[in-house]
Amino acid sequence: xxxxxxxxxxxxxxxxxxxxxxxxxxxxxxxxxxxxxxxxxxxxxxxxxxxxxxxxxxxxxxxxxxxxxxxxxxxxxxxxxxxxxxxxxxxxxxxxxxxxxxxxxxxxxxxxxxxxxxxxx
Numbered sequence: 001x002x003x004x005x006x007x008x009x010x011x012x013x014x015x016x017x018x019x020x021x022x023x024x025x026x027x028x029x030x031x032x033x034x035x036x037x038x039x040x041x042x043x044x045x046x047x048x049x050x051x052x053x054x055x056x057x058x059x060x061x062x063x064x065x066x067x068x069x070x071x072x073x074x075x076x077x078x079x080x081x082x083x084x085x086x087x088x089x090x091x092x093x094x095x096x097x098x099x100x101x102x103x104x105x106x107x108x109x110x111x112x113x114x115x116x117x118x119x120x121x
Contacts, residue, residue, distance in 0.1 A: 001029065002017060002029040002030070002031050003028070003029065003030050003031060004031040005031075006030070006031065006032045006033060006036055006094055006097070006098055007031040007032060007033050010033040010035075013033060013034060013035075014033070014034025014035070014120065014121065015031055015032070015033065015034060015120075015121045016031070016032045016033075016034055016037040016118060016119070016120055016121075017029055017030070017031055017032075017118070017119045017120075017121070018030045018032065018102065018105065018116060018117075018118055019069065019116065019117045019118075019119075020105045020108060020109055020114060020115075020116060021109075021114050021115040021116070021117060022108070022109070022112050022114040023112075023114070028105065030098075030101060030102075030105070032098055034120070036092070036094055036095050036098055037098070039090060039091065039092075039095050040082075040085065040090065040095055040098060040099055040102070041054070041055060041058050043085040043086070043089055043090070044081045044084075044085065052077065053073075053074055053077040053078045053081055054072055054073075054077075054078045054081070055081065064118045064120060065120050067119075068119045069117040069118075069119055070117060070118050070119065071115055071116070071117050072115070072116040072117065072118060075106055075109055075110050075115075075116060076110055078106060078116075079103070079106040079107060079110060082099065082102055082103050082106060083103060085099060087099055
């Protein structure tokens with residue numbers, strides 16, 4: 001089952017699906033309007049040597065953008081980047097809610113040696 005709460009009303013526009021996979025089984029999927037997702041990821045700053053973690057792939061529009069169910073590398077790094085985002089810089093309440101859900105998904109994946117995959121439509 002895919003939770004589409006954060007995509008409803010934006011049908012036909014870019015959709016990002018984030019999947020939590022535990023013990024090789026998809027246990028939760030979150031459908032997100034692309035603009036919400038982009039707004040969150042844009043809050044991850046580049047380091048002195050450039051972007052790292054998911055932000056690197058995001059800004060290069062590679063990997064996650066090209067492949068269905070692209071597996072996120074280095075979950076702890078992306079999780080820390082999500083934790084470092086100041087949610088007060090997000091414009092919409094939905095973005096703040098999505099950020100909290102993503103943090104929970106990543107923490108669960110890390111704690112239970114799971115995976116996170118992302119698909120862009």
